[in-house]
Amino acid sequence: MDVRPSPEQQALRDSAAQVVDRLGPQAVGQLDDQERASKLDAAVAASGWRELRVEMEDGAPLASGVETMIVAEELGRGLGDVSFLGPTLAAELRRLAGAPPSPTVETVALAVDLSSLACSVSGDRQPAVAIDVQGSSRALLLVPGPDGHVLAQTDLHSAGAGLDLTRPSAVLGPPLAVAPVEAAVRTLAPDDLTRWTALGLSLTCADLVGTMRGAVELGRTYATQRRQYEASIGSFQAVQHMLADALVLTEGARSATLHAAWAVDARAPGEALAAAAAAKAYSARAARDVCETVIQVHGGIGNTWECLAHVYLRRALLSSGILGDVGVNLARVLSHRGIGGDDGLR
């Protein structure tokens, strides 16, 4: 056991951090700066980070769950308003179905409660939700087939919106216009979907960890600068203890997430899902606490639209919901230990 990052992994982190620090939004007003956002999108496209899970000749992904985690974490930390999670999960679906990589950016569609990949049954009146839709013209989902789930796609027509100001979602249907992905050569077995879910959960954990790191830094900076009673508020023990707790939660989430990201490829699907579910329950609960703390540290300012604190909270809330919130993942953890039957996967 040696869980230190390799030099290559450290270099990847540095490079992702550099891109998002240079081109990510530094203030709420910059979220509307299309020129900046386009440059960020172009930089991410050029980096190849969205293709980390495409299939190599031996069928394995180009990079492991750990590399994808590293990029997701840095994008979360810098509030990167650029698609990554959706395209990465779409690439993983194509790999599992034996379909060639998509030449254009595409994302995935989830069930309307976000807890699982959408599965469209014909005549179904359920809508679906495409996540992280920026730049995508299409979302992947499942349709039932005679021997397992078949990979399918649906076109996107909206730019998306939603609670997260950095990663828009789009409601699809009902009804959904769905067509099979013709190049797919395999159906998706339950084990495939379990591993895919483990990857998705560990990426949302990574995003939450990054979001917490960014939020703590925002709060720390404000507490150092803001003065009351002729002292910076960061010198007051009450404020110090809130920020200390926020940092400690972030570090705990980081350790659990590191393991989840490793387990995606290194462990059997059920083990990988259990690892990811534990990390997700921990990280989702922690992230809400941490972002709320950072709003509180900002006082009245923290309750204004112009303060970035709510942008972190919103991003954390969406990441928390994707592929199951705290309750769903606690149930998965318990189920893995033989308590309760439902592993939360449908």
Next chain:
Amino acid sequence: MMDFGDSPEESEFRSRLRAWLQENNPGLHSSTGDEYRAGAAAWHQSLYDAGFFGMSWSKEIGGQGLPTVYEVIVDEELAAAGAPARPSLGYLVQGILAHGNDDIQRRFLPGIVNGRDRWCQGFSEPDAGSDLASLRTRADRQGDEYVITGHKVWTSYSDDAEWCLVLARTDHEVAKHRGISAFAVPMHQPGIEQRPLRMINGMTKEFGEVLFDGARVPVSNMIGEPGEGWRLAMTVVSHEREPGELGFVARYGKIVNDLTRKVRDDPAAFGAEQVRDLGWAMVEVEMLRLHVSRRLSDRLNGITHGPEGSIDKLLMTWVEQAVGHAALAIGGIDNVGGDDTWLNTYLYSRAQSVMGGTSQIQRNLVASRILGLPSS
């Protein structure tokens, strides 16, 4: 390459330990009660004799000379087997390694590691708790000896101990942090009075008061230089904050495994809220196991303890108290007049946010030394 899995050597070690545990698990209850304490010395000897204690310490002092990550494997296997945790002595060993001269190390470390000599730690006093540097116990030189006078409290396991690591003031003229020295004081002598204290879970073997009234210690038992006591204390408490040093992951893991079995055996007896508390305990213990793996891996770079110990102490505290809440929820309240083991496990968990430096102090340290927030 980042890898939570076992190397071939680690895997071989894990199998060997697992097989040994099948034959040698003393089956003590997971809670830290008097019964547990009574069996702890024999457990220590047994682990040591089989080569499963002090994995990362040097062979000269009785350790196994292996990388620190072997401690994680030991903790994982102890928890999986439902065996008691390993003895929590690492902080004492680290303190003596960092500050004791060769003579001190040779005389004392092997006995600590092999379990022949039991030690307690005389740091806190009635008027020196979080503000440890204001301690008033004094050591006055008389020829080749120091004479110790003072009052120590929260001295864990003092009534079993042969030795006490005592902090005492040897210089009253300098700033309070600089006038403290550390001593290895033999406990079995006139001039030392023991007063056990009863904890909120009824346990009497852990907490104690120790009164020193003219106790004697040879000058050669001073650990470090005169005035080095404060630095030694900081070394010791910083290791006392590290779950990897303490082996607590095994203790928590065993409690959660026992509670899980209880629910699996009779699922209908437990409501959603109770099971939810157990679910959180599982998540917290798993997080801590992984966090310890991360910290012990960092040590492969030669990184040792720093202010991050305060992060680890707070995490460990939250884990222990979540485990305590699960014990309360699953086994703690519906046993009027019967077995109060789980209630006592819960009650014991409240001490974790106080011992080894309160959570308030840890937060102060995180704020000032890691977040860099200004002092008030």
